Amino acid sequence: MDRYSRQIRVVGVGEPGQTRLRQAHALIVGCGALGTHSAEALVRAGVGTLTLVDRDIVEWSNLQRQVLFTEADAAGASPKAIAAAEHLREINRDVVVAANVADCNLAFLRGLATRPDVVLDGTDNFATRYLLNDWCKQQGIPWIYAGAVGTEGAAMVLPAAGPCLRCLWPEPPAQGDVGSCETAGILSPAIAAVTAFQTAEALKLLLGEAPTRGVFTCDVWRGTYQVLPVALTSAEDCPACARGELAALTAPPAQAVTLCGRDAVQIDAPRELRIDLDGLAERLTSAATAIERTPHLLRFAADACRFTVFPDGRALLFGVRDPLRAKALYDRWLGFA
Ligand SMILES: [Zn+2]
Numbered sequence: 055m056d057r058y059s060r061q062i063r064v065v066g067v068g069e070p071g072q073t074r075l076r077q078a079h080a081l082i083v084g085c086g087a088l089g090t091h092s093a094e095a096l097v098r099a100g101v102g103t104l105t106l107v108d109r110d111i112v113e114w115s116n117l118q119r120q121v122l123f124t125e126a127d128a129a130g131a132s133p134k135a136i137a138a139a140e141h142l143r144e145i146n147r148d149v150v151v152a153a154n155v156a157d158c159n160l161a162f163l164r165g166l167a168t169r170p171d172v173v174l175d176g177t178d179n180f181a182t183r184y185l186l187n188d189w190c191k192q193q194g195i196p197w198i199y200a201g202a203v204g205t206e207g208a209a210m211v212l213p214a215a216g217p218c219l220r221c222l223w224p225e226p227p228a229q230g231d232v233g234s235c236e237t238a239g240i241l242s243p244a245i246a247a248v249t250a251f252q253t254a255e256a257l258k259l260l261l262g263e264a265p266t267r268g269v270f271t272c273d274v275w276r277g278t279y280q281v282l283p284v285a286l287t288s289a290e291d292c293p294a295c296a297r298g299e300l301a302a303l304t305a306p307p308a309q310a311v312t313l314c315g316r317d318a319v320q321i322d323a324p325r326e327l328r329i330d331l332d333g334l335a336e337r338l339t340s341a342a343t344a345i346e347r348t349p350h351l352l353r354f355a356a357d358a359c360r361f362t363v364f365p366d367g368r369a370l371l372f373g374v375r376d377p378l379r380a381k382a383l384y385d386r387w388l389g390f391a
Pocket of ligand 1: 216219222288292
């Protein structure tokens with residue numbers, strides 16, 4: 055227990071609390087910037103079991119902010135979940151780390167061998183966040199939203215009993231309303247700030263403490279940090295809380311992914327949508343190359359992949375074979391999945 059001696063001295067932890075953390079299980083969805091920061095914090099704190107899920111591989115552009123990865127991981131294009139788990143075991147061999155190279159979809163969540171006590175959002179897309187919201191609501195598990203773009207971040211606890219993400223926004227935001235790290239960039243301290251809030255709240259939940267209520271927001275460039283108040287009870291018209299409609303658990307499975315030939319993948323839109331291709335082209339100006347807008351489609355190149363995007367959200371990705379990788383690139387660059 056010497057390892058945790060400084061943490062045990064913290065009011066609210068103590069030896070009983072440390073034992074409680076050792077018996078706890080956290081699910082971290084996504085092993086990118088958010089997920090690697092929060093996983094490291096929880097493993098160092100002695101949370102006994104960690105389940106990681108991520109479908110992507112480590113790239114050189116990740117090393118600036120994804121704290122667990124090394125140059126060797128990028129050079130070897132290691133799956134993020136596997137590389138993260140290996141480094142986490144080097145940090146704390148007492149923690150059981152389960153690594154899953156997979157899409158976090160409903161089948162994955164239903165297939166979990168043991169039920170997590172808390173779920174940490176480390177995703178980059180709202181489709182997965184709404185799935186986590188609805189699944190956690192159904193299972194009675196608290197989850198902690200987190201997101202960061204540019205120099206700004208936000209995080210919020212969605213307790214097992216109480217308001218959920220749909221209370222605030224009944225449906226996922228429309229494409230174009232949210233920036234992405236690909237187009238707006240991301241400063242590592244913004245990740246550190248939101249995951250500091252997120253992991254502190256995770257530890258509090260695991261220790262049986264009442265979580266902070268409200269939306270934590272920060273802009274690390276301007277130096278502003280605040281918790282904005284939110285309603286403490288569920289919205290009367292929330293489809294999930296008031297009517298029990300957990301749309302993400304009944305909706306058809308995620309978008310269809312079709313292999314086209316040797317080196318191309320087609321991805322259908324996750325739901326009915328119309329994309330503003332002009333707006334998308336403008337946001338991509340500084341981040342992508344070979345941008346070409348025709349009356350019917352938009353073409354661009356990024357991450358060694360060539361994209362052809364149609365107004366209904368369908369996209370062809372050339373230069374990629376693995377469907378999981380294609381979906382990761384689709385969500386990363388088109389950002390409305
Ligand atoms: Zn709700």
